[in-house]
Amino acid sequence: MNTLRIGLVSISDRASSGVYQDKGIPALEEWLASALTTPFELQTRLIPDEQAIIEQTLCELVDEMSCHLVLTTGGTGPARRDVTPDATLAIADREMPGFGEQMRQISLRFVPTAILSRQVGRYP
Known part of the structure; x- marks a missing residue:
């Protein structure tokens, strides 16, 4: 069986500069381990909220x-430095309709401010 290669990117100015420990990648790793039965390997990146760096990393x-x-x-809110969706839209042109809406709906169960998220799903 082929191994699935998955990239995990956590976008945070403060975590990437060592102000606090990143919790995004460990949470994604835990979720993937519980959700997937296919063997997988991870490539992880912790980067700042800089659109050019996000695009390059993706x-x-x-x-x-x-x-x-x-x-x-990370980086999907309404703040000026939250540019993850913009970077994603810049490098991938095919939309996954409904992805952002579904993620906001699920996230609202846990975080009331999830409605402010600008999540997008795209693929090259």
């Missing part, structure tokens, strides 16, 4: 690391 994971799936966490 392209690297797909084009150079041959990831089948890339999940991002």
Whole structure:
């Protein structure tokens, strides 16, 4: 059986600069371990909220690391520095309709401010 290659990208100025410990990647790792039965390997990145860096990282994971799936966490709110959706839209042109709406609906069960999220689903 082939191994699924998954990229995990946590986008946070403070976590990437060591102000606090990143919790996004460990949470995604835990969820994937419970949700997948297919063998998988992870490529993880912790980067700041910089659109050019996010775009470069997403392209690297797909084009150079041959990831089948890339999940991002962080940088989806309404703040000026929250540019993860913008970076995703800039490098992938095919939309996954309904993805953002579903993620907001699920997230609202846990976090009331989830309605402010700008989540998107795209693929190259």
